[in-house]
Amino acid sequence: MNAATRAGAAPELLAELKHAHAIIKAMLNAMTIQQKSKVHEQLDKAGVSGEGMTRANERLAVIEAADAQAGAVPASASSPATNARLLDIEAQAVDIGAQGQDIEILLQALFEKLDDIDGGGALALAAINCFATCAARNASLMREAAADIVALVREGGAA
Numbered sequence: 001m002n003a004a005t006r007a008g009a010a011p012e013l014l015a016e017l018k019h020a021h022a023i024i025k026a027m028l029n030a031m032t033i034q035q036k037s038k039v040h041e042q043l044d045k046a047g048v049s050g051e052g053m054t055r056a057n058e059r060l061a062v063i064e065a066a067d068a069q070a071g072a073v074p075a076s077a078s079s080p081a082t083n084a085r086l087l088d089i090e091a092q093a094v095d096i097g098a099q100g101q102d103i104e105i106l107l108q109a110l111f112e113k114l115d116d117i118d119g120g121g122a123l124a125l126a127a128i129n130c131f132a133t134c135a136a137r138n139a140s141l142m143r144e145a146a147a148d149i150v151a152l153v154r155e156g157g158a159a
Contacts, residue, residue, distance in 0.1 A: 014066045018087070018154075021063065024054050025091030026098070060084055090153040097146035103139035107132050 028036065040053040049055065064083055110132050114125060 010066070014063065017059065017063055017066075021056070021059055021087050022091045022094055024056070025088060026095045028054065029091065029095055060087070063087075086153050090150055093146040093149035093153070097143045097150070100139045100143035100146065104136060104143075107136045107139065111136075 031039070036053070040049065043049045043053050060083065067083070111129070114129055114132070117125060
């Protein structure tokens with residue numbers, strides 16, 4: 001592979017590495033202590049643990065070095081602490097979006113069950129439907145806001 005080919009792949013590789021970093025953070029935020037402990041044991045046995053079980057420090061150092069080399073990091077986001085914070089924000093936004101999607105799935109199932117109920121308690125059913133509709137809208141707004149946050153972080157605009 002020549003230098004031009006490697007240079008063309010570098011931005012894609014860096015983007016994937018950043019995505020992997022955000023995914024790992026989101027997964028860690030969703031895991032219980034017992035799950036984290038089990039994963040840590042497996043990674044230790046495999047010999048891939050670094051300073052921390054997910055090699056976050058090593059991965060972040062590679063991301064920062066690649067960003068610096070590419071000149072892709074805005075001046076306001078050039079410190080290691082800021083970069084780590086942006087990745088944490090992105091991971092949290094991804095998690096919020098996933099939670100919003102789960103809420104929408106549950107509410108859709110509720111709507112389907114409400115449609116199957118006949119006659120009795122029409123006022124109660126109308127109230128439940130109204131509350132569920134509002135909750136569905138809120139979940140949708142949550143997901144949109146999370147997507148906006150992720151876009152801002154990826155652009156460096158949150159810094």
